[in-house]
Amino acid sequence: MAQDTNLSYEFGPFRLDTAERLLLRDGNVVPLSPRLFDILLVLVENRGHILEKETVLKAVWQETIVEEGNLTRNVSSLRKALGERPNDPQYIQTIPWRGYRFVADVREVSNQTDELVIEEHSSSRIIIEMEDERKLVAGLDAVIRGGDRLTHRFNAKQKKKWIAFAACGVLLLLSAGALSILLSNKSSTPSRISIKSLAVLPFKPINKDARDAYLELGMADTLITRLSNLSEVAVRPTTAVRKYDGLEQDPVAAGRELKVDAVLDGTIQKLGDRVRVTVRLINTRDGVAIWNYKCDDYCTDIFGTQDSITERVAEALTLRLSGDEQKLLARHYTDNPKAYQLYLSGRYFWNKRTADGLNKGIQYFEQAIDQDPSYALAYAGLAQSYIPLGRYGYMSPTEARDKASTAAKKALEMDNTLAEAHCAMAVVDEWSWRWPEAETEYQHSININPKYAPTRQWYSEYLLDSGRRDEAFEQIRLAQEFDPTSPVLNAWVGFGYYYDRQYERAIEQFQRASELDSNFVTSHWLAGLTYAEKRDERAIEQLQKAVELSNGALQITADLGYAYAVLGQKREALALLREITNRCTAGQGFAYDAAVINAGLGDKELVLSWLERAYDERSPLFQKLKVDPKFDLVRTDPRFVALLRRVGLAQ
Numbered sequence: 001m002a003q004d005t006n007l008s009y010e011f012g013p014f015r016l017d018t019a020e021r022l023l024l025r026d027g028n029v030v031p032l033s034p035r036l037f038d039i040l041l042v043l044v045e046n047r048g049h050i051l052e053k054e055t056v057l058k059a060v061w062q063e064t065i066v067e068e069g070n071l072t073r074n075v076s077s078l079r080k081a082l083g084e085r086p087n088d089p090q091y092i093q094t095i096p097w098r099g100y101r102f103v104a105d106v107r108e109v110s111n112q113t114d115e116l117v118i119e120e121h122s123s124s125r126i127i128i129e130m131e132d133e134r135k136l137v138a139g140l141d142a143v144i145r146g147g148d149r150l151t152h153r154f155n156a157k158q159k160k161k162w163i164a165f166a167a168c169g170v171l172l173l174l175s176a177g178a179l180s181i182l183l184s185n186k187s188s189t190p191s192r193i194s195i196k197s198l199a200v201l202p203f204k205p206i207n208k209d210a211r212d213a214y215l216e217l218g219m220a221d222t223l224i225t226r227l228s229n230l231s232e233v234a235v236r237p238t239t240a241v242r243k244y245d246g247l248e249q250d251p252v253a254a255g256r257e258l259k260v261d262a263v264l265d266g267t268i269q270k271l272g273d274r275v276r277v278t279v280r281l282i283n284t285r286d287g288v289a290i291w292n293y294k295c296d297d298y299c300t301d302i303f304g305t306q307d308s309i310t311e312r313v314a315e316a317l318t319l320r321l322s323g324d325e326q327k328l329l330a331r332h333y334t335d336n337p338k339a340y341q342l343y344l345s346g347r348y349f350w351n352k353r354t355a356d357g358l359n360k361g362i363q364y365f366e367q368a369i370d371q372d373p374s375y376a377l378a379y380a381g382l383a384q385s386y387i388p389l390g391r392y393g394y395m396s397p398t399e400a401r402d403k404a405s406t407a408a409k410k411a412l413e414m415d416n417t418l419a420e421a422h423c424a425m426a427v428v429d430e431w432s433w434r435w436p437e438a439e440t441e442y443q444h445s446i447n448i449n450p451k452y453a454p455t456r457q458w459y460s461e462y463l464l465d466s467g468r469r470d471e472a473f474e475q476i477r478l479a480q481e482f483d484p485t486s487p488v489l490n491a492w493v494g495f496g497y498y499y500d501r502q503y504e505r506a507i508e509q510f511q512r513a514s515e516l517d518s519n520f521v522t523s524h525w526l527a528g529l530t531y532a533e534k535r536d537e538r539a540i541e542q543l544q545k546a547v548e549l550s551n552g553a554l555q556i557t558a559d560l561g562y563a564y565a566v567l568g569q570k571r572e573a574l575a576l577l578r579e580i581t582n583r584c585t586a587g588q589g590f591a592y593d594a595a596v597i598n599a600g601l602g603d604k605e606l607v608l609s610w611l612e613r614a615y616d617e618r619s620p621l622f623q624k625l626k627v628d629p630k631f632d633l634v635r636t637d638p639r640f641v642a643l644l645r646r647v648g649l650a651q
Contacts, residue, residue, distance in 0.1 A: 009044050011091070011104040014082070016044055023081070035060065036078050039071075043092060043102040052099040054294060075100060195283075195290075195317045197260040199236040200224045202245040206269040206276060215270055217242060217351070218344025219277075219306075223264065226310045226331075228451045233317060234482045236260060237453045238351055255284035259484055262290065264313065275302050279309055281316055291316035302340070303332050333415075334378075339371035343378050350385055355394040355551055358385045376418055379411035383424035384454075390431075390620060393554030393590070397620040401431045419449035423458065430462055431620030433648055438462060453479050457492055464499050465623045466649075472496055487516040491523045498530050499627045506530045521549045525556050532563040532600075533629050539563040554580065555621070558593035562630055565600025573597055584613070592621040599630050607631070608639050615643060622647050 009016040015024040021037055023030040032040070038060045043051065057071055075092060082091050093101045200223045203216040221238045228235045236258050244254040255263035266279035280292040293312055334340055346364030349357040362385045368378040383404045390400025405428040411421035426441035442459040445452060456479035463472035473496055480489050494509030507530055513523035528542030543560040550556050561576035577597045583590045595610035614622065625631065626649040634640045644650045 008109045010107045010109055011044070015109070016040065030081055032078075032081060035074060036081065039074055040078055043100060044106055047102040047104070047106050050095050050099055050101045054099075056099065057294075195233065195261045197234040197236070198227065198262050198264065198313075198317075199241055199255055199258045199260045200227065200264040201241055201249070201251055201254055201266075203266045203268040203277075204245075204247055204249075206267045206278070208247055210269065212268075212270050213245070214345040214348045215268060215275075215341070217245065217348050218341075219266070219268055220264075221344070221347050221351070222306060223309060226306070227313065228449060228482075230314065234260075235451065237483050237486075238347075239453075239488065240483050240486055242351055251282055252284050252287045255282070257485065260284060262317075264309075266309075275305065277305055277309075281313060302337060303335070334368075334372045334375045336372040336375075339368045339375050339378070342368035342371060343375065343381065346378070346381050346385075350381060353388060355389065355392075355553070358389050358394070361385045374414055376411045376415035376421065379407045379414070380418050380420040380424060382407035383411065383428070384420060387424060387427050392550060392556065393558070393593070396590070397431070397592075398617060401428060401620050404428050405432075417448060419445045419452045419455060422448065423452065423455040426455075426462070427458055430465075430623055433618070433622065435466070435648055450478075451482050453483050453486070453489070457488060460492060461495070462623070464496055465627060467627055469496060469500055485516060487513040487520040487523060490516060491520070491526055494523075494530075495526055498526060498533075498629070501533075501629060503530050503534050519549055521546050521553075521556075524549065525559065528563060529559055529630075532559075532566050535566060537567060539567065540569075554583070554590060555593060558590075558596045561597035562600035565597060565602075570601065573600060577601075591617055592619045596630055599633050602633065604634050604637065607634050608637065608643075611640070611643060615646065622649075625649060 007018055009018075013026050014030070016022075017024060018041065021034070023032050023037065023040065039056065042056055042059045053071055061070075075094075079092055084090050084092065089103060091102060091104045093103045095101060200220045203219045205211045205216065217238070220241065224235055224238050224241075227233065228237075240258060241254075244251075251263045251265035255261075262284060263282050264279060265282055266277060269276045278292070278294050281290045282288070283290055291312065293309055334343070342364050346361045346368060349361035349364065351357075352361075362382060365378045365381040365385065368375055369382075372378070386395070386400045386404035386407065389395040390397040390404070404424055408421055408424040408428055411418055412425060415421070422441050422445035426438045426445065429435075429438035429441055439459075439462065442455060442462060445455040446459070449455075456475045460472040460475035460479070463469075463475060473493070476489055476492050476496070480486070483489060491510060491513040494506040494513065497503070497506035497509060507527060510523045510527035510530065513520055514527070517523070524542045525546035528539045528546060531537075531539035531542060540560070540563055543556065543563050546556050547553070547560055557576060558580055561573045561580070564570070564576070565573035577594065580590050580593050580597065584594055591610050591614035595607050595614060598606040598610060611625075625647065626644060631640070641650065
């Protein structure tokens, strides 16, 4: 840091010598590290004024990104060195929530006991050209000979020191000039690197022994939701970043794996209703911090903290925001901190996508609604939790549809601008065989937030189920622009090939999804179905793995029964069929799954009989009836064609 070495500062028994960088007390040296000296000097130079913590950090640490805790610890050490008594700030006063002020009387003292005078001053510059070494030598010689023209009474030793110092200066000029010339011969780079993609990583705890996983991922999830409204930047969804929650995770490495230009990396700590936050925006190309934010001490307003972070990220990326984008960045879905904390916990479990996680998420969303009955986003979370429970057979599909419908309608009554709620309502309409209404809701969701990946994914499934393969692939392509490393989206491309009976291409895509996540249920599930259509024994292995990973999801279990049947393992298939028919007898609405296993067994009459029962139940799984290869056995039967017509899926 720059400083005037012609001055010393005296306060109390102390003298701060800027020339020698020493702190003296009654003439005796007080040991200070270089960092403590710099902090003291900044405070003394700005005595009587409040210095914000960020100002001190910039002055002392300059471009280095550090936690504000470092400053607090260093100031504490400095107080001990000055001999300050606790709660009696003789020199350094803490200004709560802001910074520090040096309060002692200070006297400036000149360090100049000898006056240096140069006879001649030249305003001309020394210009260093790499191709002309003679000029360089001449410049060095001129400076050295200038030592003979000093009129002050320097002794020989002092003179030698001056000449050596001058020589070093010229060498530094040489280095700077050489670097300048080298850089000028290369193509210039823009002063600000364009950021087109961003990942918000799960926040890490400031105190590693006091983790709050809900808050750490939840804070990132909230910022992802907000920043996804920026039209100029692709923001990776929460499902893509949740795996980077390790305490030792390198943010730059994570950003490169996610294929983004920058990452938002932060720390957080909660104390009651207050939080302490530090965030930095890092360029993944070179690992340099573009911008950093610190919430000093503990902030009582977490919503204001989020506002500040999102606004400053937009500023750091030099984005031109529309009026709608500015409103969305600053939007709060609740003003109740307790409801918000419960919602974050719900999102944490929802993102797990397991039966246990989804059910726990529902509990937290319901508690959030109890705290704030007008919390539309919590109702949307409820709806989106019931959908996968019904989709994978963890809950009766009919029951899941009805509960999702109630929650989605409630969310839209309160806030018709929620992309999440329109997406959930689209699935409900699709499961209720209201095909045009479903497509309208999907399009509403996309218009509100084109980057909301679940809408693109589920809309693509709707298009696949409708036989509109090319449009479906286009939706997946658009979704992959926002999340190119998603195993879900890679698997969904394979799903399209499966429906199109391109089984080899489908297998390649499922293998790619498994490489991204070896424990991803859907890739094993769909790979197993594809192998079953190829009559390949690997179908059993893949579907058994999917059943295990899904903790016995009934729809996947039914597909395992289908694979057993087509591969000649009739006893195993019948055992699973009995399990499912028992549930159907109990009125749980799994007739469609019973039809699937009977299709594998080759019994056309039982297939059509169970499908009629599923029709009476208005099964949500009928959405796949038109294109599902498992029903090719009865596809040309007039009764099946009539069934498609009644459902509204006929050509």
